[in-house]
Amino acid sequence: MTVRTGEQVLVYHSERAKFLVTFQPGKRISTHLGEIELPETLEWGAALQSNIGKTFYVLRPSTSDVAMKVKRTTTIIYPKDAGWMMLEAGIGAGSRVLEVGTGSGSLTIMLARVVGPEGRVYSFERREEFLKNAISNVERAGLADRVEFALRDPSVDGFGVTDIEAAFVDVPEPWTLVSPVFDALMGGGAWISLSPNVEQVKATWKALKERGFVRIKAVEILEREILIREHGVRPRERMISHTGYILSARKVLPPSG
Amino acid sequence: MTVRTGEQVLVYHSERAKFLVTFQPGKRISTHLGEIELPETLEWGAALQSNIGKTFYVLRPSTSDVAMKVKRTTTIIYPKDAGWMMLEAGIGAGSRVLEVGTGSGSLTIMLARVVGPEGRVYSFERREEFLKNAISNVERAGLADRVEFALRDPSVDGFGVTDIEAAFVDVPEPWTLVSPVFDALMGGGAWISLSPNVEQVKATWKALKERGFVRIKAVEILEREILIREHGVRPRERMISHTGYILSARKVLPPSG
Amino acid sequence: MTVRTGEQVLVYHSERAKFLVTFQPGKRISTHLGEIELPETLEWGAALQSNIGKTFYVLRPSTSDVAMKVKRTTTIIYPKDAGWMMLEAGIGAGSRVLEVGTGSGSLTIMLARVVGPEGRVYSFERREEFLKNAISNVERAGLADRVEFALRDPSVDGFGVTDIEAAFVDVPEPWTLVSPVFDALMGGGAWISLSPNVEQVKATWKALKERGFVRIKAVEILEREILIREHGVRPRERMISHTGYILSARKVLPPSG
């Protein structure tokens, strides 16, 4: 299969030399392992030689590649967390979801890939410089068609959308958003937030309980890399130990009558 | 928003009393906490009383709920692993993916939700009784339209599909599938397998290397539940420590020339 | 080497059939795998047959065996935590240490083995029924000669000892003991506490800082069992995820002059 002009490819030599680029015939990529010229017709999986003889491969970028390679103005959400969050939220192709704050757009990209062209990501950010960077990251990933960005503080102004399936909250004070998110969600819809500190999780848990959310739970996801070599298999010596705690909850309606 | 007839809902009282059911107006659900009668018009998020006065809520099922509630004939893939696997594979709405073996259909369901109605899951299983059960689980989840099941041993007969974006392999001897999966994948496409034992991972890693796959890596994902109570926050005392090692790799083409 | 009368031995068939007993020539042990009669002269490592033909071995008990096999009236401190705590405290043969509360005496036993006959463990407990049980557990382990027990609430009455090398604190409100422990410790001596909840750790940390302790740090220790079988190595599926957080600190003197 050939890569279409404008598609993102991962030009890969190793984990330390990999480049996420938008394909243009004849494009030149400068790397510390030499210059690579993309051919007129580029096959997925093709092997390319740099001008100093290093081999690079044309790979389909993983969602992780796209999300982790954004230009960062903030800390980003890791795929180990995002994968769990999206499955817990129950979203898929066609879902309408809400995100606050946009940050660098890393989670925006992961959400946008999962909801697909028929879905919708409403993404809110109150700092203009973050939003501009995120928009450009999402555009570069070719996913802007399904994302609506808003420069707004929803803890003050609300979201202006309703019947949302799931809300993804990554702000320092998630508890300020519990009430506006409640209003935006459909009945039974999911709150998902991520916070590094225990105190944030506890304060948010309290606010969720008070607002009537149910099925509140918290988890932490750890990813451990395993080194496989002919002479021996073992976990890598160092790992990311902590990114954040994930808190999830469900909106329910007050008993009628 | 109202639940449509035939949609799956999670009728939820607590983690120990939750029921994944297909909505039919007037349907009765018998539980150890009393009988619940679904109304003619069911609102998402609605509170229902059982005949002994217990409150249940009508929640959108998470992907985890749907995947974990399948009728099991085999061990299943946990959402903590599945989320990472799907993001690493880079799949989303519209993707064409391959699964072997189908098992109880738990991963099939997660894949089917992510690829959406425009995508395609080709799912292979060689034991007929497993396949029958999995098909009925996927049908109950309302996702059969995008899944093609095959009763076949692809290590012998191949897959009969090509240009696949990602292959998900959950069989006891994954190395037997390295060559047929290579043939089925598009260039740059992803191999993702899950195995409980180190020996399986190492043998598969060797086979992948020999067949020319690149970017081979292995990880383990751990999920730790955090208990939040007014008087104290701490991780739960016990956890699932190990489900399996995830191995991922990419197909590349031989240098042309 | 032969077991001396009165020594503790572990009569071991498997992890599910192991018995910590005090050796007496001719003693009979009744188990669910038959009755075992200890011979007049018992060799360390000897194989014994029960009257239904099961084989048991005479093993040196690990500190873990002795500490975990106490009659429990409280939760106990696990060896994974105790080992770290004792090394962090820097104690060894001859050390003088303080323990509060005694609980079931599990940590008392571990401390008593490490400080040896030349050392001293001052162990404080305010509930009489706990103390009685703990004393009998420590006596059974043959270690009572180096332990001084006191039925007292040191948060009210102090410890009545000074120049202690390290204090081990395992009570629900460790912060109430910060000041009396400061008075009991030698300069540079170690505070070591263990608490299950984050809130306890934080409150204790605050109290330690206010009282002038330095080098305050908190860790969590996890133990993961690895299953080794001919056909496959993997971590056991379930594990103890959390017992408690360990907090350590050092007493320093105010600047003189």
Next chain:
Amino acid sequence: MTVRTGEQVLVYHSERAKFLVTFQPGKRISTHLGEIELPETLEWGAALQSNIGKTFYVLRPSTSDVAMKVKRTTTIIYPKDAGWMMLEAGIGAGSRVLEVGTGSGSLTIMLARVVGPEGRVYSFERREEFLKNAISNVERAGLADRVEFALRDPSVDGFGVTDIEAAFVDVPEPWTLVSPVFDALMGGGAWISLSPNVEQVKATWKALKERGFVRIKAVEILEREILIREHGVRPRERMISHTGYILSARKVLPPSG
């Protein structure tokens, strides 16, 4: 309490500025935070000022401090592992233990502190430059009186000691020592080894089983640091994920008769 001449003290400003020194009255210590002069009479816990006004404290070194501060010619055993190993082995004041290989002497120091002056550590190393460095590390820690070093390959020449309570094995090929360790151990005594790779653990496990050891088990110990700050508690972002797998087993005697 005053520090005796020749005792080791930890001169501590912070985790990044701490110095393990042997006390001599009037000794000067040069650091990147200024020069410190030790007084004629040094109190444990005393606050000292460097010549640029930084405060250092005179702390009792933890076993971890002494063991981790050795001059390293090899990787060392971490306290998280050593604590578990010593408790599993059941050693304490007065124990006679065996160590192979000595490496940098880090575990030798921890063992020597625990067995005390009445105990004995027999430590074997086959590379002379390692042994010399380890001896000087153990001497600096003031523990040489209870350690007997031997420059020898015990897989060839055996240990020349018997009735040992526990053997600690930290060499690349532990299985080569199973038979000599069996001969050196008392009945019921403990084998404890540490290896980074799964393959090493499995090969050693096989050799232990063949030689008749029982109660073979493997664990992995993880230490996670928790950051406590007024504004938030969370695990530190990065951690040591893997040092090694610990394998333990017990020697038993063949059935007599």
